[in-house]
Amino acid sequence: EAGVAQSPRYKIIEKRQSVAFWCNPISGHATLYWYQQILGQGPKLLIQFQNNGVVDDSQLPKDRFSAERLKGVDSTLKIQPAKLEDSAVYLCASSLALGSSYNSPLHFGNGTRLTVT
Amino acid sequence: EDKVVQSPLSLVVHEGDTVTLNCSYEVTNFRSLLWYKQEKKAPTFLFMLTSSGIEKKSGRLSSILDKKELFSILNITATQTGDSAVYLCYTGTASKLTFGTGTRLQVTL
Numbered sequence: 001e002a003g004v005a006q007s008p009r010y011k012i013i014e015k016r017q018s019v020a021f022w023c024n025p026i027s028g029h030a031t032l033y034w035y036q037q038i039l040g041q042g043p044k045l046l047i048q049f050q051n052n053g054v055v056d057d058s059q060l061p062k063d064r065f066s067a068e069r070l071k072g073v074d075s076t077l078k079i080q081p082a083k084l085e086d087s088a089v090y091l092c093a094s095s096l097a098l099g100s101s102y103n104s105p106l107h108f109g110n111g112t113r114l115t116v117t
Numbered sequence: 118e119d120k121v122v123q124s125p126l127s128l129v130v131h132e133g134d135t136v137t138l139n140c141s142y143e144v145t146n147f148r149s150l151l152w153y154k155q156e157k158k159a160p161t162f163l164f165m166l167t168s169s170g171i172e173k174k175s176g177r178l179s180s181i182l183d184k185k186e187l188f189s190i191l192n193i194t195a196t197q198t199g200d201s202a203v204y205l206c207y208t209g210t211a212s213k214l215t216f217g218t219g220t221r222l223q224v225t226l
Contacts, residue, residue, distance in 0.1 A: 004159070033214075042121075042205055042216035043160075056213070091159070102148035102209030103167075108159035 002026065006092050006109035014117055018080035021112045025073070025094030031055075033106065034067055034077050035091040043091055049075060082116045089113050119144040121208055123217035130224055134196050138220045140206035141188040149209040150189045152180055155219070156202045163191070163204075196224045 005024040013019050025032050030051055035043035046065065048055040052072040060067070064083070069075040079086055089111040097104035120143045130136055140150065149167045153160035164173040169184035177196075182189045193200055201224045207216040 040218075042123075042207075042218045044216070045214065102211060102214075103165075105151055105162045105165055106153075106160075106214075107162070108153075110158045 004092055004094055004107050004109035006090075006112055008112055009110065010113045010115075012115045012117065013082055015084055016081040018078065019082055019114060020079075021077045021090050021092075021114075023075045023077070023092030023109060025075075025092070026107055029094035029096055029107070030072075031095045031097050031104075032069055032075050033093040033095075034075070035093065037089045037091055037111070039088070046077070046090075079114075082114075084116050087114060087116045119208070119210075119213065119215040121206060121215045121217040123204075123206060123220050125220060126218065127221040128223070130196055130222070132197060132224055132226055134224075135192065135194045136196060136222060138191040138193075138204050138222070139188060140191070140217055142208045142215070143187065144208045144210060144213075144215055146210040146212075147184070147187075147208055148211060150182055151207055151209065152189070152191050153205045153207075154202045155205055160205055193222075196222075198224050198226065200224050 032049045034046040037043045046060045047057040047067045049069045052069050067077045091111045092109045093106040095104040124139045151165045152163040164180045166182035172181045177194045180191045203219040203221050205219045
């Protein structure tokens, strides 16, 4: 089966610019996650979707980050305006789980490495 | 607040050594613990553990969960340079996943 697709692979922007990341999950996976992974740390959940609805966005900095999954398939994550501390790898993951996040392993994309200068 | 702690944070071993990585947790309504290997790309799934005391095994890797003492270990025997990676664990409840910070393993010749 095709894996989780993410683009771009790398992005370098200046602070205060905007950037968008795209994710296409595995076909049939209802749950989609966006994680931020800063170098040397574990992934931190930004937002979780179940189909096209938001399940958890409690750690999403909503003043600058936004995400959508309009048709319940692809998703985009946007940062506007970017700050230096947003430099990280942004991982998208999907899973089959519908309603129970614990019993279905996450499948990760290769991530987008963002550098903010 | 749910917490997952991995130890050691980093480890350097020689090829052929055996290593044990630890993942301890304090979470509400624990359901599962999963191990992943992360090289330069996407984390890849290794094991999912839900029952205490039952060892999961795949080649030179094995893992076991202790739900009484709230931890899991990941063992790698006869390590190879290809085992060099960050090993992540996370716990799952019905509504939330909590990641540890990872253990960076480097296997040298």
